[in-house]
Amino acid sequence: MKCLSDYLWQTLVPLFFFSFVWILFKYLDREKEIEMALQERTELELKFLKSQINPHVLFNNLNTIYSYAIEKPDQTPDLILKLSDNLKHVLYESNSDFIPLEKELQYLDNYIDFQKIRTQGIKEIVYTKSISSVQYQIAPLLLITIIENAFKHSTPNSIIRIHIEIKDKTLLCTCENSFLDSAIFKQEAIGLKNLQKRLNLLYQNQHEFKVNEDDTFKVSLKLNLI
16 A cells, blocks of 8 residues: 555656646646737727827818918918928827827827817817926827817817816816717717727726716816826
């Protein structure tokens, strides 16, 4: 019995040990494959979501330049320069996962300048900023979705209020506008749904995204910056 016990101890224990090690390595390899698959899926989805944003922004800007080239040709060069900066931002700088906050804010400033021209006499734009520092990083083309959505769906002869605040590594962006038909607004506001997906992918547990619908449509986004 002692010989049998020694034999089993010397045989089964190593067998169980190496079997456990083999199962552990297979499990770790499987986890790594799943992680890589999720990462690839995330990157593809982010590229797809960004591709839905870029053409529409460009189309709006080109329409503005076209109008100015006819009515105010002397101011057209400045608009072309702004458009050039925005194209550079969308085509090159936004390919990174995160970019300097300063570049993203400049992109928004240019976009709002275009919109002030396009909606002159039709809509009033109140754009305010309170920025303590721009020495942070942010995912590209996040805030533009909120702002563009307000211009697209707001009613004529209304006020669009945009406020961006940066304090203690926290960014707060609020955008408020009036709207006509709630059902139509929700149906067409695809950009906000895409924005929510991007936030869940890039800022999981690091953001607050709220949409309030009362007398006006108000969207607020709070981000923890890096």
